[in-house]
Amino acid sequence: MQPHAIPDHVPPGLVRDFSYFRSPGMAPTPNGNPQAALSFVHYSGPPVFFAPANTYDGRGTWVITRADDQRRILQNPETFSSYRGIFKAALGEDLPMVPLEVDPPDHQAYRALLNPLLSPKRVDAMEAGARERAVRLIEGFKEKGSCEVMNDFAFPFAVGVFLQFLGVSDDRRDEFLGWADDQFHGTLEKRLAAMRTVVDFMRGLLEQRKREPADDFVGFLLQARIKDRPLTDKEILGIAVLLFEAGLDTVAAALGFDLCHLAKHGQDQQRLREDRDLIKPAVEEFFRAYSTVQMLRTAVKDYDFDGILIKAGDLVSCPTMIANRDPAEFPDPERIDLARDNNRHTAFAYGPHRCLGSHLARRELIIGLEEFLARIPHFRIKPGTAPLTYGGHVFGIENVVLDWEG
Amino acid sequence: MRISVKPNICQGHARCYALAPEIFQLDDAGYILPGDIEVPAGQEALAQRGVRSCPERALFIVDQPDAG
Numbered sequence: 001m002q003p004h005a006i007p008d009h010v011p012p013g014l015v016r017d018f019s020y021f022r023s024p025g026m027a028p029t030p031n032g033n034p035q036a037a038l039s040f041v042h043y044s045g046p047p048v049f050f051a052p053a054n055t056y057d058g059r060g061t062w063v064i065t066r067a068d069d070q071r072r073i074l075q076n077p078e079t080f081s082s083y084r085g086i087f088k089a090a091l092g093e094d095l096p097m098v099p100l101e102v103d104p105p106d107h108q109a110y111r112a113l114l115n116p117l118l119s120p121k122r123v124d125a126m127e128a129g130a131r132e133r134a135v136r137l138i139e140g141f142k143e144k145g146s147c148e149v150m151n152d153f154a155f156p157f158a159v160g161v162f163l164q165f166l167g168v169s170d171d172r173r174d175e176f177l178g179w180a181d182d183q184f185h186g187t188l189e190k191r192l193a194a195m196r197t198v199v200d201f202m203r204g205l206l207e208q209r210k211r212e213p214a215d216d217f218v219g220f221l222l223q224a225r226i227k228d229r230p231l232t233d234k235e236i237l238g239i240a241v242l243l244f245e246a247g248l249d250t251v252a253a254a255l256g257f258d259l260c261h262l263a264k265h266g267q268d269q270q271r272l273r274e275d276r277d278l279i280k281p282a283v284e285e286f287f288r289a290y291s292t293v294q295m296l297r298t299a300v301k302d303y304d305f306d307g308i309l310i311k312a313g314d315l316v317s318c319p320t321m322i323a324n325r326d327p328a329e330f331p332d333p334e335r336i337d338l339a340r341d342n343n344r345h346t347a348f349a350y351g352p353h354r355c356l357g358s359h360l361a362r363r364e365l366i367i368g369l370e371e372f373l374a375r376i377p378h379f380r381i382k383p384g385t386a387p388l389t390y391g392g393h394v395f396g397i398e399n400v401v402l403d404w405e406g
Numbered sequence: 407m408r409i410s411v412k413p414n415i416c417q418g419h420a421r422c423y424a425l426a427p428e429i430f431q432l433d434d435a436g437y438i439l440p441g442d443i444e445v446p447a448g449q450e451a452l453a454q455r456g457v458r459s460c461p462e463r464a465l466f467i468v469d470q471p472d473a474g
Binding site: 071075111112115116118119120121280284341342343344345346348350351352354358359 | 415417418419420421423424432434435436437455458459460461462463
């Protein structure tokens with residue numbers, strides 16, 4: 001293995017052999033549980049440590065394991081910036097993902113504009129359309145007695161809801177699905193090509209809305225003003241592309257992990273069938289136990305973290321799936337308790353960059369589980385198959401083949 | 407029972423609202439309205455659950471009703 005440089009200011013005692021990509025359970029694993037595979041960090045070693053090669057491009061990061069400590073970092077965007085030039089690094093195109101990559105004070109102006117579009121009340125208005133999509137997909141495979149959750153349900157559902165939000169016709173769904181598949185699961189080459197295609201599609205949509213104004217998402221952004229000026233094309237593109245990047249893979253993965261859990265834990269499945277009111281708290285508990293993302297920040301000035309020097313320029317990773325299994329925040333964290341109370345999980349992060357789409361995401365999960373349980377009889381993992389889980393920058397699951405008796 | 411609201415800490419998770427929309431009211435952006443909350447009698451337990459559900463810890467109970 002190639003040695004990675006450890007910065008001089010990192011005390012050797014705080015360096016740990018840890019990686020979202022290479023630690024045990026992070027590689028694609030049949031019947032794995034990548035979230036549980038990382039919770040060992042709470043029971044051995046320091047709560048803040050340095051992982052020398054912990055990004056897809058081999059950079060070292062600090063890892064903040066405790067919920068309280070992550071809250072402290074993420075509630076302090078003045079010191080821990082979320083600007084990373086994600087697109088510039090990947091595509092050579094300077095397209096800041098707005099508002100994720102915008103720091104305060106400007107960040108607040110963008111959020112004030114976008115928050116009402118995805119507020120809990122606004123999500124109520126999207127509920128009927130989303131439910132209809134879920135029902136149509138489930139009814140489409142119900143009689144077969146089997147489905148593969150990700151391809152037959154989770155991805156088409158998440159992409160459909162996204163198109164509904166964008167105001168794009170469903171004719172484009174399969175095309176979008178292909179891009180999403182390449183983008184999230186393809187080779188690096190395919191990922192980059194898909195990213196470019198998505199940017200081009202959004203650019204085309206933007207030009208079309210300029211010619212033919214419409215009362216939809218892009219139309220809204222074209223009318224919107226920020227700091228007494230209209231949004232630039234680059235800002236509108238950055239927003240639209242960020243929603244694609246952030247809102248598809250994550251929702252689909254959550255559905256996959258949740259249905260996999262219910263297939264493997266028949267008692268939990270039965271409990272939800274008997275008590276539909278339990279689905280909402282269960283979705284929150286699944287968000288806690290099967291969270292998939294990490295917040296990555298760059299220190300913009302030196303910071304004294306209880307005696308540990310985090311230097312300007314250091315990367316700081318706040319993995320949600322680790323904080324969500326912090327025994328100081330969640331009693332008995334490895335136990336999945338569908339009715340867990342005081343479940344202040346951080347699946348959607350802490351601080352001002354709290355997931356903009358979180359309310360839509362939880363609604364999609366609630367609808368997805370409600371309709372699946374209402375329409376599909378007792379299901380299990382199809383014998384002879386094994387769901388494949390993996391870690392990485394965003395955790396995921398594939399090949400969730402279920403079967404049931406018709 | 408009174409709940410102290412720290413509106414600058416609220417990030418719009420709306421977990422409190424999901425549990426008790428009558429007690430925890432949000433603005434159009436989905437963030438908690440500023441100002442302390444007087445919890446109606448009989449709803450203390452629900453309000454406590456709302457407070458404890460806040461991921462940011464933006465809510466605090468400042469005034470516990472006396473037992474008896």
